[in-house]
Amino acid sequence: MRILHLSDTHLTAAPGPNTDGIDPRASLRRMLADCDHLTGLDAVLVTGDVADDGSVAAYEAVRELVGGFAAGRGVPVLWTTGNHDERKAFASVLGDDLVAATGIRGHRVITLDTLVPGKAYGWLGDDQLQWLRGELATPAPHGTVLAFHHPPIALPGVEVQHKLGLLNPGALAEAIRGSDVRLILTGHFHLQLFGLLESVPVWVTPGVVNRIDLTAAPGTERAVRGASATLVDLSTPQSPLLHVLHARDPHAGETAHETSAEAMSDVIARLGQALGRDG
Numbered sequence: 001m002r003i004l005h006l007s008d009t010h011l012t013a014a015p016g017p018n019t020d021g022i023d024p025r026a027s028l029r030r031m032l033a034d035c036d037h038l039t040g041l042d043a044v045l046v047t048g049d050v051a052d053d054g055s056v057a058a059y060e061a062v063r064e065l066v067g068g069f070a071a072g073r074g075v076p077v078l079w080t081t082g083n084h085d086e087r088k089a090f091a092s093v094l095g096d097d098l099v100a101a102t103g104i105r106g107h108r109v110i111t112l113d114t115l116v117p118g119k120a121y122g123w124l125g126d127d128q129l130q131w132l133r134g135e136l137a138t139p140a141p142h143g144t145v146l147a148f149h150h151p152p153i154a155l156p157g158v159e160v161q162h163k164l165g166l167l168n169p170g171a172l173a174e175a176i177r178g179s180d181v182r183l184i185l186t187g188h189f190h191l192q193l194f195g196l197l198e199s200v201p202v203w204v205t206p207g208v209v210n211r212i213d214l215t216a217a218p219g220t221e222r223a224v225r226g227a228s229a230t231l232v233d234l235s236t237p238q239s240p241l242l243h244v245l246h247a248r249d250p251h252a253g254e255t256a257h258e259t260s261a262e263a264m265s266d267v268i269a270r271l272g273q274a275l276g277r278d279g
Contacts, residue, residue, distance in 0.1 A: 030249060111147050225256050
């Protein structure tokens with residue numbers, strides 16, 4: 001099975017440049033155009049922050065672009081929510097199966113909903129984890145892939161990742177322990193990152209709208225131009241194989257925005273976990 005993994009498209013209702021001077025529609029079009037040569041795809045996966053403003057118009061635009069790409073190849077599109085998404089508008093356009101299991105060529109892809117309205121971190125509630133354990137009780141012929149927005153891993157010393165990622169990775173680790181889960185696919189951080197959860201590979205794909213550059217000073221954030229995605233291949237004995245794709249962009253690598261340490265601290269305070277929250 002081969003999956004084109006996209007994330008963080010961040011479209012808005014109105015076309016044109018965002019506050020960084022980047023046109024999210026143009027970034028997505030460019031990424032899809034440069035993936036036109038890919039063969040043998042079995043699915044397209046979009047792991048959240050589909051819309052930046054949660055608008056119906058933004059979801060319709062993404063559905064047209066990504067759906068058209070997938071339809072031309074006769075493959076399904078799987079969607080998950082992100083912290084910028086709005087569940088009602090998302091469901092009205094992309095479908096209300098926010099938590100679902102999809103069988104593809106003997107593989108099972110499970111999409112989960114880590115959105116916490118009004119916050120930037122992610123959480124998997126008890127009901128969702130119980131449902132997941134029930135699904136995993138019956139193994140799939142070729143194993144299971146989990147897909148959701150907020151990564152359950154974070155780099156040491158990068159506070160924003162620790163405070164605004166998935167805040168209960170231990171509960172997820174317990175739910176998948178001893179199961180047939182062989183890969184976890186996420187987004188949210190706008191950069192490529194690999195790690196393990198309960199010995200299962202975890203992959204964070206870079207964003208379509210921009211990429212975060214961790215060469216910036218500690219505590220600050222620099223976003224640069226350039227759309228990226230991942231080709232996920234589960235078809236060989238060496239799988240999972242993960243290859244990052246970069247769209248051809250004459251402005252790739254140019255600074256889109258820089259955020260100071262003080263501003264980042266404010267973001268974490270406003271959008272992070274409230275003191276005493278238990279999920």
